[in-house]
Amino acid sequence: MAENRPIQLGNARELLDVLIRAGLIAVLVMFCFEIFQPFLSLMLWAVILAITLYPLNQRLAALLGGRPGWSAAFLVLVGLACLIGPLSLLGTSVAESVKLGINTFENQAIEIPPPPANVQDWPLIGAPLFGIWSHASSDLTWALTQVAPHLKGVSKTLLTQMAGVGTGILVFVLALIVGGVIMAKGEIGHRTGVDIATRISGPQRGPQLAALCTATIRAVAQGVVGIAFIQMLLVGIGLVVMGVPAAGVLALMVLLLGITQLPVLLITLPVVIYVFAHDGVGVGTIVFAVWTLLAGLSDNVLKPLLLGRGVAVPMPVVLIGALGGMLTNGIIGLFIGPVLLAVGYELFMSWVKQPLAAEESQR
Structure with missing residues (x-):
């Protein structure tokens, strides 16, 4: 019994040391997050x-x-x-x-x-x-x-x-x-990202996860958010120049429709009808109608050019990311939300599809 007591005291002291270290690390992380949160x-x-x-x-x-x-x-x-x-x-x-x-x-x-x-x-x-x-x-x-x-x-x-x-x-x-x-400093950033992923997931999975995150970010940012943003700018410029009421709000609705993969004609077609009814038929209204309708259909040309290959994120994930990002972080969250949620979804599905250690040992 006397021999077991020093061993138990030693284990308790080691456990206490681990808890103190973990607590200090948690406090440090919390303070660092509060400082970094505004940015x-x-x-x-x-x-x-x-x-x-x-x-x-x-x-x-x-x-x-x-x-x-x-x-x-x-x-x-x-x-x-x-x-x-x-x-x-x-x-x-x-x-x-x-x-x-x-x-x-x-x-x-x-x-x-x-x-x-x-x-x-x-x-x-x-x-x-x-x-x-x-x-x-x-x-x-x-x-x-x-x-x-x-x-x-x-x-x-x-x-x-x-x-x-x-x-x-x-x-x-x-x-x-x-x-x-x-x-x-792209090369340094790439190596740092791979090193972080390797430290988290090991030397085999780390580079794969880093490549998956990079491919997902580019696919969603280019093929979904980027195309919707270009459509918003094209349609919004026409609305502002023509003096359409609430042009900025309509442009934001175009952005949301583009991110959710809904046809932008739901906004542009009623606006064109309103402009013809309000201003009549003229050179200006005809040019505006052609510009607006072509801008609303531009995604058919942009998607083959910008849409990423090899990563297929379900549209509900993109929609939830856009709406949730906008509610939590305002306008900028409309861009960040779909990308981050898509990365999280791809990482989760990659983890789900990863074979278990027992299965790997049987092969």
Whole structure:
């Protein structure tokens, strides 16, 4: 018994040492996370951009005589020149639309005019549409009078989202700059990523997981988020130039539809009909209609060019990532969410499909 007591005391002391070390490490990690948390979205989007654009940066660096720093700087400057103007216009439009909506709700100034008499003569839908429209024009003001006092909290939420649009644009610009710095040191970053994956999963699985993460990020960022972002810019520029009400909000809806792989014509076609009904048929409206419809259909051309190969992420995963990212991190989360959730999904499925140690020993 006397011999077992020192052994038990030694085991207890070792266990206490392990718990103290683990506690100190947990405290250190917690403090580091609190310090890094304000920059988390920025760094995540910068890393996603760097991984996505790195193959293009390598090809451009080869043309510049093996200078990845110069090629990264060139890509950042071209990206900023192409994006700052359209993003600023869309951000301003979103802010104005939200302000107008808040003022309208607070002043209870929403009114629906009565329908024209000729609506009744429309085939099939004329009579029911006339009845619904007439009822809405006569009763909606009373309904809003009853509901408006309860919408003050919504107004605050909309103001917060409006501020988040400007912050999201700023984060996008800064992330592009930081992504350029990461691309300039791409080889070091690649080796570091492989080393981290190897440390976590071992020398056999580590490089495979690093390659899987890289392929997933590029596939989703290029083939889903990238195409939707290009469509948003093309459609949004036309909406702003034409002076369509709530152009920025409509552009964000185009982005969401593009990410969820729904047809953008659900937005562009009603807008074109509205512009023709409001401004009449003219050169400007015809050019706008052609531009908007072609921009809405541009994904059919962009997908064969940008869609990643070898990684097929289910669309529900992308949709949940987009909506969840937008709810948690605002506009920038709409870009980060699908990519991160797709990476998590692919890693989880890779772990599920990995053969067990017992199965490997039997082979």
